[in-house]
Amino acid sequence: MNDKRQKPLSTEPYKGVRDFYPEDMYVRKYLFDVMRTVVERYGYVEYDASVLEPTELYRAKTGDEIVNEQTYSFTDRGGRDVTLRPEMTPSVARMVAARARDLTFPLRWYSIPNIFRYERPQRGRLREHWQLNADIFGEAGSGADIEIISIARDIMQTFGATDADFTIRINHRALLNAIFSDYLGISNKQADALAKLIDRKAKLPHEAFKNQLTDIVGDKADTVLDCCETQTFDTLLARLPEQFNDMESVAELHNIFSTFSQEGATNVVLDPSLVRGFDYYTGVVFEVFDTNPGNNRSLFGGGRYDRLTEIFGTEPVSAVGFGMGDVTIRDFLQTRNLLPEYHSTADLYLCTTDSSLIGEAHRLAHTLRTKGLKVELNLSDKRVGDQIRIANKKAIPFVVCVGPTELETKQYKVKNLATSEEITVREEEIHEAIQVPKG
Numbered sequence: 001m002n003d004k005r006q007k008p009l010s011t012e013p014y015k016g017v018r019d020f021y022p023e024d025m026y027v028r029k030y031l032f033d034v035m036r037t038v039v040e041r042y043g044y045v046e047y048d049a050s051v052l053e054p055t056e057l058y059r060a061k062t063g064d065e066i067v068n069e070q071t072y073s074f075t076d077r078g079g080r081d082v083t084l085r086p087e088m089t090p091s092v093a094r095m096v097a098a099r100a101r102d103l104t105f106p107l108r109w110y111s112i113p114n115i116f117r118y119e120r121p122q123r124g125r126l127r128e129h130w131q132l133n134a135d136i137f138g139e140a141g142s143g144a145d146i147e148i149i150s151i152a153r154d155i156m157q158t159f160g161a162t163d164a165d166f167t168i169r170i171n172h173r174a175l176l177n178a179i180f181s182d183y184l185g186i187s188n189k190q191a192d193a194l195a196k197l198i199d200r201k202a203k204l205p206h207e208a209f210k211n212q213l214t215d216i217v218g219d220k221a222d223t224v225l226d227c228c229e230t231q232t233f234d235t236l237l238a239r240l241p242e243q244f245n246d247m248e249s250v251a252e253l254h255n256i257f258s259t260f261s262q263e264g265a266t267n268v269v270l271d272p273s274l275v276r277g278f279d280y281y282t283g284v285v286f287e288v289f290d291t292n293p294g295n296n297r298s299l300f301g302g303g304r305y306d307r308l309t310e311i312f313g314t315e316p317v318s319a320v321g322f323g324m325g326d327v328t329i330r331d332f333l334q335t336r337n338l339l340p341e342y343h344s345t346a347d348l349y350l351c352t353t354d355s356s357l358i359g360e361a362h363r364l365a366h367t368l369r370t371k372g373l374k375v376e377l378n379l380s381d382k383r384v385g386d387q388i389r390i391a392n393k394k395a396i397p398f399v400v401c402v403g404p405t406e407l408e409t410k411q412y413k414v415k416n417l418a419t420s421e422e423i424t425v426r427e428e429e430i431h432e433a434i435q436v437p438k439g
């Protein structure tokens with residue numbers, strides 16, 4: 001029995017997570033459907049794993065900020081350290097490493113897991129989100145990088161976005177490391193600190209960034225700033241010593257930029273200040289940015305990580321992929337009016353002029369369902385006008401009324417609620433008269 005004096009429980013969900021009412025679920029399903037459709041066009045196959053992982057999985061290479069400040073971790077009843085996954089990459093690397101001998105490479109795998117990070121909830125950042133992960137394993141050449149970036153671009157286009165709506169910023173970890181050591185001549189320790197600072201560049205005021213930069217690299221601060229602000233790959237190369245032209249990372253970037261420019265893409269650009277916070281990236285890294293000045297933020301990103309499987313003691317398997325969150329993409333599509341209008345699952349609402357006819361309506365609904373229609377029917381003794389109002393509120397596109405005349409003549413009026421158009425058809429033609437709008 002409930003203690004009457006007890007304060008009623010809150011109906012709010014836990015901080016930073018969402019309930020998905022049917023309208024929200026409709027959007028989520030739409031996002032997932034587009035993601036799935038696009039990655040499957042490229043032959044990607046779906047995998048999944050548990051949300052629970054041993055905490056040590058993330059200690060090696062996920063990066064300090066996530067591991068120390070953002071994981072949901074606990075000790076289970078058997079004394080094991082457990083973490084709710086803060087990203088999918090270590091899990092999929094573990095799965096690939098476990099069966100590396102038996103799998104047929106290259107693998108093209110995708111998943112849409114929910115991810116947990118203890119972050120300060122704000123626009124675009126929650127404590128639970130869903131994230132499409134698409135990754136290729138066992139393909140070391142830049143063809144795989146190009147495929148992954150093309151998929152990211154294709155998903156954006158399939159959502160209805162144009163090149164003007166988003167930018168794909170690209171950098172290369174190996175090139176960045178070479179700039180640190182061979183061009184700037186700084187130590188590994190300085191390079192680590194510099195990479196972390198550059199990663200936070202967009203979040204810091206210019207002056208603060210410059211001061212911290214000077215603390216790390218002294219009088220080389222202006223050179224670093226120049227590099228960070230270079231707009232094109234050719235300008236950056238012109239600035240660097242000639243030996244850089246022979247580097248593999250430079251050849252890879254050339255290949256990527258020339259492929260996209262030949263395709264006519266105008267939004268694939270170099271960003272020498274792009275780092276991405278994970279320690280496991282080894283090659284190309286990229287991030288997709290919203291071009292709306294009011295929402296100039298990263299929508300999603302990824303990169304190449306050729307050595308992550310080594311943490312499992314197996315041979316390194318080259319890999320490249322990205323993670324695309326549902327929160328940022330939903331906000332992006334909403335601000336650009338690119339989300340579909342909500343429709344109920346049902347195509348048709350069957351009304352009855354009298355509750356004694358509900359049995360007949362059941363029979364008709366059953367027949368129509370066998371023909372592929374999704375049918376909801378009135379079970380109440382409400383007036384027909386009220387039943388139609390309900391159908392309208394539920395965003396069910398069509399109604400058909402079952403009354404004595406209809407049952408006798410076997411002729412029914414199919415009404416389109418959006419246009420108020422009505423056509424009369426024979427019972428066996430109802431399913432053909434219903435043209436359901438595609439979401």
Ligand code: HAM
Pocket residue numbers: 086087088089117119124125126127128129131133134135298299300301302303320321322323324325326327328329
């Ligand atoms: P990430 O950049 O940490 O990369 O996350 C990828 C995307 O997930 C972000 O760009 C954003 O869309 C979304 N996201 C991340 N954290 C949150 C949050 N707290 N709330 C809402 N959305 C969020 C990774 O996780 C890499 N493991 C991706 C990857 C796959 N790299 C290679 N393969």
